[in-house]
Amino acid sequence: MFRNRFKIYFIFFLLLEAVSSNASTPFVNLRQVAVAEKNLLSQEENQEKAQTLLNLSSWYHYNNKPETIERKSLYFAYKALALSKKIKYDEGIAESYFKLSVILQKAKDYQKAKICAKEAVKRYTALNMQNQLGESWVMYWSTSFLTGTSYEDRIPLLENAASAFRKSGNKEREGDCYKENGDVYLLLGNAPEAIGSLKKALVLYNSALKGRRLSDKIYGVYDLLGSCYLYMGDHKTAIQYGLKAAYLGEKLDKISLYLCTVYNRIGLAYSEFQDYKNAQKYYFKSLTLAEWHNNDQAIRELTYNYADILLKQNQTAHALSFLNSMRKRHPKLYLTPYPSLECLYVEIYIRMKQYDKAKYYAKPIKEKVKGLKDYNDIMVAYSTIVKLSLIQKNYFDADIYSLRYDSMAKKLNNKQYLANSKFLKYSIDSAQGNTASAMDNYRKYVEYSKNLYDENKTKQINQLNILYETEKRNKNIMQLKNNSVIQKNKLRNASVFNNLMIVITISLLIIVMLLYRVYRLKQRTNKILSEQQEEINTKNKKLQNLVVEKEWLLKEIHHRVKNNLHMVVGLLASQSEFLKNKEAVQAINDSQNRIQTMSLIHQKLYQSENLSMINMPSYIFELTEYLKDSFDIRKSILFVVDIDNFDLPLSHSIPIGLIFNEAITNSIKYAFPNNRTGKIIISLKAKEEHKITLIIHDNGIGLPPEFDPYNNPSLGINLMKGLSEDIKGQFNITSDNGTKITLEFIFDETTNFLELWEKH
Structure with missing residues (x-):
């Protein structure tokens, strides 16, 4: 930006x-x-x-x-x-x-x-x-x-300038040269070299610190370092450097346009890290500065970023309200040849099921996309048109724009776009009932996505390895320089000492020989210590590689399990299209929800750093959103969610997820007949003495008088009771102004670990 x-x-x-x-x-x-x-x-x-x-x-x-x-x-x-x-x-x-x-x-x-x-x-x-x-x-x-x-040919010019400044002792100007070359390396996509150059600039600035002017330069270096680590996929480090840049920038000038860029990059890093709340916070800060400077380009890009982050948090109404307010304040935003904001409007109205309004905003997208040169904008526009065309069952337009999307993806040879192209074709075939073609395209989509995921991770690891080797080489060079200075000093002292020996007695000569012997002994000792240290470092590196490999294998297992479960869901969905028996279709739908519940667990495990624990608020929230979408009841039933922030292992999170799925599904299907509006209260609390209580309470029609929870042939009730017994919990279902399901169980990390150990 x-x-x-x-x-x-x-x-x-x-x-x-x-x-x-x-x-x-x-x-x-x-x-x-x-x-x-x-x-x-x-x-x-x-x-x-x-x-x-x-x-x-x-x-x-x-x-x-x-x-x-x-x-x-x-x-x-x-x-x-x-x-x-x-x-x-x-x-x-x-x-x-x-x-x-x-x-x-x-x-x-x-x-x-x-x-x-x-x-x-x-x-x-x-x-x-x-x-x-x-x-x-x-x-x-x-x-x-x-x-x-070219960028490549300009790098040596600043290296020559840096060399001259180094010889003159001008550390500040030498730092300027390294800082600019770091920026050039980043533009060329060589993040490790960029980081190395920027860190040299940082060292030089710190050694030549002279107040506000150099602080201004240092904060620019921090921002560029954040961009480098973001490019490499190291979001945590990118955020750390971005926050350092923001801290210095706010001290220097709280309203500078460059600080607007810093805030935007921090928001992007948080968004990539899936911390949408903080991303929203920094996008808003950046937008405020852009409006203060009346920078149209910045306002337009940040309007898109802020609305997009709202949509990622499923705040559709808020996103629409925000876009409308920005349209009133800045009418010129929609007079540009870029269709990004219109694409957002289409996405919003699709989510709100207001398809006529979505179609209204799709018209300028079709006109603007003809003159676009930025392929990112082109691909977003094509996919938006395809999505809306499918909803309207306009398969002609969907086919045309999906073919254009596929053609551009092949031209760019971009694997992410190729994967998306297969998914678009899968969606079109599914909508038209072409089951065989749909499954083939879905298989290709999964294959492209997996290869892309593996490639990105390999690229990030290689760049981190290059960075590690570069920093190690720089340290070795600095050590060699220091050793060279020490050696030169020793030689100078030896020369003086030799001159003095000419006029001193033979006793001084003996002292010199003894000193030389000590020096040689020290060298041999240092060599032995160095070899031992190198051996220790080699073993540590092997152990670290084994740990990393184990974590990657676990993530790959969860990733593949999630993909297989999604494939099963897709197969069940395809099968349900050929069934006419409502009970069979309902059974398949229930099975889809149960499989999705387990799939979500594995998805969260391979996306998180902790491969054994599931964050319950995030899991319950996503599962609730999935069930809302599955039954299309976002307006008729209100969900009130009150969940404490804690993690549970796989042994407990899957049973709780399945019990939750059965309870919510039963409430949606039976508690509110004839499209009645209602409310479902979801509570998951961690109380004292390691007791955890799950309550799902609806205000529907309640249980029938003859209902017996202990002698009931229902698969859902028996499933919930059996899952409760698996985690040694107490399951209860009662009528209390509706249906109330309560599950209480004890979870102690130490006790559960010992039980798992004994089983193994």
């Missing part, structure tokens, strides 16, 4: 630093300038006159309007260059070329500016003036950027 805008800003910032050392002039006001110009006529042609010409050029460059640059500023710079060449004043020649490159770049004559910058590099190299050489390399890099040089 805003990347090009910030890129130009940072180039200007580097150039501002580059010319600041040459910007100072002895002139305070225009009167002094006029006197200096008058005296030029009588002044001798020497180095002093050349310097006066350069000072006049700087004055007009920094203290006058742009049109003056092409006249007096250039005039005096060229005069200084001609005079310096005439009197063979090498420093004047070098400074004149540098000054001309700055002026010509500001005048947008980039080719001539590049030629002058290259000459300045050549002259300052011959003069061995390292700081000025570094600034000249920066100018050469800048003009190369503006004349279209």
Whole structure:
């Protein structure tokens, strides 16, 4: 977001630093300038006159309007260059070329500016003036950027600048070069190199810390590091660096546009981490700043991000209200050639089952997508049209846009898009009753998704390994440099000592020999210790690899179990289409819900870091949403959920999920006949002494008078009773202004662990 805008800003910032050392002039006001110009006529042609010409050029460059640059500023710079060449004043020649490159770049004559910058590099190299050489390399890099040089070819230019600044001891400017190269590496997709370069910049800035200006640079480095780790899929580290950047940015300037970018990236990291509440919080902060700056591009992108995060939290009405309010405040948002906001409207009205309104917003999408160049926007637009067409049973449009989606996916060779394309075809075939084709496309979708998941994880692991090796190599290089300095000091001391030995007695020679012997013994000892440490490190690394491999295998097992259960659900759904017996269809639907209950467990396990525990609030909430969608009762039945935040193992979470599924399903099906409205209260509480209580209470018609919970042929009742016994719980079902199901059981992590151990 805003990347090009910030890129130009940072180039200007580097150039501002580059010319600041040459910007100072002895002139305070225009009167002094006029006197200096008058005296030029009588002044001798020497180095002093050349310097006066350069000072006049700087004055007009920094203290006058742009049109003056092409006249007096250039005039005096060229005069200084001609005079310096005439009197063979090498420093004047070098400074004149540098000054001309700055002026010509500001005048947008980039080719001539590049030629002058290259000459300045050549002259300052011959003069061995390292700081000025570094600034000249920066100018050469800048003009190369503006004349279209590739990212790869620009990296060595800043490396040369960094080398010159390092030799001159200018750590701040060296850090600037590493920071910019880190940004370039990130644009090239080389996150490990970007991180290495940015961390070098961070070390240099910290060692050259001089207050607010460097704090500003450090906070930019933190933001870029967050972007690098986000690119690599390390969301936790990305969030940590993003929050560091936000903390520094708020201290420096709470309303800067760049802070708007920082907040947006933090929101994106939280969204990828599936922490939607915090993502919403930072998107809102970013949107507030974008509106304060009246930046249309930022407002449009953040409007999309904020509405999208609301939809991810199933806050459909809130998302619609937000989009409508933004439309009133910023009408220009919908006059752009991008259909992203219209796509959101279509998604919202589909969820609200207001298909005529969804169709209204689909019309401009079809028009705008014709002129789009951004393939991401194109693919979102195509998939939105297909989704709406399927709901309206407009299979002609669905086929056309799914074919376009598939064609673009093949052209881009993007596996995520190829997987989505198969899912779209599966949806179309399912809607038209083409069962064989639907199952084939669904199988391909699962296969693409699995391969994509495996590829992404492999890529992330490889990049993390590269980063680890890079940091290890850098540490080794630093250690070698330190050892080299120590060795040089020792050699210097040895040389002095040898000179002293000439005039000292033989006894000092014996002392030197003893010292040398101790030195050799120390070297052998260090070598032995180093070998032992290397052996320990190797064993630790093997153990770490075994642990990681075990975790990956467990995640893969849960992933495959979840996929297999989804396949079973799909097969049951296909089978139900051929059944005419309502009881058989109902039995299949009930089986689908039960399988989905278990599938959700395995999905959560492979998506979480803890492979043995399930977070109950998240699980119950998602299961509730699934049952709402399955029975299409979002408006008729109100769900009141009150769940304590705790985790349960697989041995307890599956029985509780199945009991929950049976209880909610029975309430939905039997508690509210004739489409009555009602309420279902769901409570899961962890009380004292490890007691956990699950209550599902509806305000429906209640149980029939002849109902006997202990002698009932119902499969659902018997299933709930049997599952309760599995976890040693007390199950009870009563009529209390409706039907009330209560399950109480004891869960003690230590006791349960011992029981599992004894079973094994």
